[in-house]
Amino acid sequence: MxxxxxxxxxxxxxxxxxxxxxxxxxxxxxxxxxxxxxxxxxxxxxxxxxxxxxxxxLYPTYHFVNTIRFHQAHSxxxxxxxxxxxxxxxxxxxxxxxxxxRLSRAVISGGVPITNWTDLGSNVYKAIVPSTILVNQLFVDNQRFSRSRSPTDSSLYLQYDAPLKDPTQARYGFQYVQGMFDSISLDDAMVVVYHSWTTSHHYIDRLIPSNRTILFTNPSDRPIGTFVTQGKRRFHIENICNSLPQNSFCFNNATKTVYISTDGTYNPMDVPIITPVNEIVVLLASADANSPIEDIIIDNVAIQHGAWNIGRTQQADSQAAAFLDYAALYIANATAIVVSNVEISHTGSYGVWIKEGTNNINLMNSLITDTGAGGIRIGQMNIPTHPTNSIKILYNEVSYGGNVFPSGVAVISHRATDVTIVGNNIHHHRYTGISIGWEWGYAPSYTSDVLVQGNYIYNTGQHILCDQGGIYTLGIQPGTVITGNVIKNVFSYAIYMWGIYLDEGTSQVVVSNNVVYNTGWASFFQHYGANNTIINNVFARASLNPPPQPGDDNPDGDIHIGLAESHTSLTFTRNIIYDAYQGPTHSAYKSDPNVIASFNDNVYYNPYATSLLFGSQQTSFAEWQKTGQDNDSLIVDPLFLGDVQQCDFFTVRSNSPAAMLGFANITKLSQWTPGCDIDGESGNRQFYHW
Structure with missing residues (x-):
């Protein structure tokens, strides 16, 4: 050495x-x-x-920088x-x-301060910025200001009248309601359309008043209106200067003027006001994966103010906001990197992206918060020429994401191997908590040996998008283990909100020793896949609420398997299903006909004498057992030692029927907090408050 x-x-x-x-x-x-x-x-x-x-x-203050580039010479x-x-x-x-x-630590900022404010009265101010700057984020005294929008309440939406009939043109617009855009400056406004698991961001090309059509300069991924139930014709308009609520801003690009409205408790000349200008704030990357940058330590600093930008013809719409090709901290062609005790915040995209040609990368004990998209991104979407492997994401807090692009994921690993995601506190993201894999179906996934362990994932979804999970997976993943996690409070806008969600082709994954509760739909859902093992978990309090919107589908119960295939989908054993639905009947397990799966040694229980239903025919437990399933399983009180009214589902008594069937108590996470409250069920959907 x-x-x-x-x-x-x-x-x-x-x-x-x-x-x-x-x-x-x-x-x-x-x-x-x-x-x-x-x-x-x-x-x-x-x-x-x-x-x-x-x-x-670094002296502990703001260090305003152009992108800071570490390359091989800085090893x-x-x-x-x-x-x-x-x-x-x-x-x-x-x-x-x-x-x-002076700050508590040095802040490496990808932004620029705005200082030349003019008082316009009524707590409204303006400032002129240089011609090269586009202001679409603003941070005032270390707090994110809202970009002005219509409707002003971020939990409300506008609704367009109808989608366009031509499927190609329907990616570029919709038919609006008369008067909806009458007072809007088309040059500066941005339209954000809600689909199912994504939003699309659009610049306005023109209005055609004769048939009330709005056309955009850039497309959505699929025709607007494809997802009728999930989208419900929702959209909002951003960057509107004709009405500025307190603690919001707008920007006139033609005059390079930014306007802010304060609450009157401070003078903008007396607090730092920063707008991001660099998409990447810190770059750790060699030009060649065969000669990587190595042995870098970043600790006890903050990396802030990463920008976001969308080209006027760019499609800004994809799962997990994957179209974004930058992050505040961007690592590629690198090895032996340690990022520890770092704050990454106030970004327009992801906080961190550990991309191609990386190995032995360690991100630990850090705070990734207030991000425009997700928190941490690993690997790449395409088949890797230079793989990503040996990545450790340990004991971080990843919180309050999706402030610009709601489909961002708190922690996502695309195509990578030997990834460890352990002990993280993940909360208040507008979409999925952890996502693993990037291959839809059974083709080679270039994803394996991912350990997702001991993470506390809660208050995700926030009633904004659909088709999401606390933990979400895709594709064949030999060696991947999801164990010891706690997932609670997963809620979408309308439908498809599961705790653990094994999506298209997920195979060879072990799901064990997890506690999942308070999910809008099932605690566990497998769309389709092969040879997964679901063992020694607690799935509780699923599908309790009625459909959020009129016409939405009913929730799907506790456990759900989707498509039937000619192989074994999964083995489901030694689990506890604590069903808290109050009503005549409720689905404990449902599936499509002819699903091949093995169920045994499970305990099912409902404390309200609700009859539990099973299988594709939703039969009684006795009829279900006649099919050869769950022959040794029981419907009986599992005898939790903890207080179920506080959602303490970790420990059963020594004489528990579940213990007799082989259930082993689950380690309670130190960061777990008791209580069955459902966060953000109504209101409180705005993450940053004044």
Whole structure:
């Protein structure tokens, strides 16, 4: 193992106070992070065989940057916030008025501050920005401002009158209700259409008043109106300047003017107001996967203000917002990377993307929050030329995502192998919590050996999109194990909201020791797949609520298998199904006819004497057993030791019938909180509050 020598470089954005002889030393710090990286690169090419490690210490304030690019020459570098004594050292020699705002840690920002505000009265202000800047996000004193929209209440929607009849043209518009766009500036407005599991973002091309048609410059993925139940003709309009609610903004691109409306409790000249301009804030990538950047440590810093941009003809509509090709922290062609105790926030896209040519990447003990799409993205959509493998996502909080693109997933692994997603706290995302795989059906998936363990996933969906799960999978995945997770409060807008959702072709996956409760539809759903094992789980309190909207399908019960195929879909054994539905009958298990699956040693229970139904014919338990299924299973109280009124479904008593059938108690996650409340069932759909 090589012995590293160490070099320290210091960055203080007010270093001009120390003269013009900056060399990165404590006494003569650099004024920018880019200068420090240039220093490292010069030394690398002087002695390419050097094993020297360099630590860059950043003063704890905002460091506004163009995309910071680490490449192979920056291998063996650590980036962190400087120590308290070093911070104090600089401040004692610097005039107070020259010291920038001190923060708890250094913030690497991909944005620019806006400072030249003019008071227009009634708590409304305006500012002019440079011609190169497009303002579509704004952060005021570290809080996300809402982009003005109609309707102003983010839980409400407009509804178009009808889809267009031509399927090609229907990707570019719809028939609107008379008067709906009368007061809208078409040049600046953006229309966001809700489909099923996606939204599409559109620029307006023109209106045709004679037949009330609006046409867009860019298409949706499928014809608008394809998903009648899920979409319900919903859309909203963003960036409207004729009405500004408190703590919102709009932007006139022609005049480069941004307008904000405050609540009157602060002066915009006295707080930092930042708009993102760089889609990628920090880039760790070598040009060649065969010569990767290596041995980088990033710790105790924040990476903020990643931008989003959509081309005027670009299709901005795909599952998991996968059309976005950037993230605030972007890692590719890299090995031996550690990102620890980092905050990644206030982004327009994903927080992190660990892409092609990566291995031995570790993201741990970090906060990924307030993202425009999802939180963490792993691998790539296409068949990989340079695989992604040996990735560890450990003990992070991934929260409050989908603020621009609701279909973003909190943690998604596309095509990758040997991925560990363990101990994460995942909550308040507008779509799925964890998604694994990117192959629909039984073709090679390039996905295997994914461990999803001990994650606490809750309050996902938030009644916005449809067809989602707390944990969602696709394709053949040998060696993938989903174990020890807690999933609660999964709710969609209308239909298809499952706890664990094994979708198209999911095969060879083990689902064990999970606790799933409070889901709008079944706790567990398999669309179709082969040879999955579902063992020693607790599935509770599923499908309790009536359909959210008039005309929506009824929920599907507790356990559901979809398509029948000529092979074994799954084995379902030693599970507890705690059905809390109050009514004459409820489905404990339903399937399409001729599904091949094996059920045994399970305990089913409903405390309200509701009759439970089974199988494709929804028969009684006795009739179900006559088909050779669940012969050793029971309908009986599982005797939970915990308080079921607090949804403590982890432990059964030693004399439990479930224990007699082989059920083993499940380890209670330290981050789990008791209570059966359903978060966000009505209202509270806006994540950022003032």
């Amino acid at each position: 090589p012995l590293f020598t160490s070099t320290r470089l210091y960055v203080a954005p007010f270093s001009s106070s120390f003269g013009n002889n900056s060399d990165g030393s404590l006494l003569n710090p650099y004024s920018s992070l880019q200068q420090a990286l240039d220093h490292i690169e010069r030394n690398y090419y002087r002695d390419i065989s050097s094993s020297q490690r360099t630590t860059i210490y 063996r570098t650590r980036l962190t916030t400087m120590k308290q004594e070093d911070t104090a050292f600089y401040e004692q020699f610097t005039a107070r008025e020259q010291i920038p705002r």
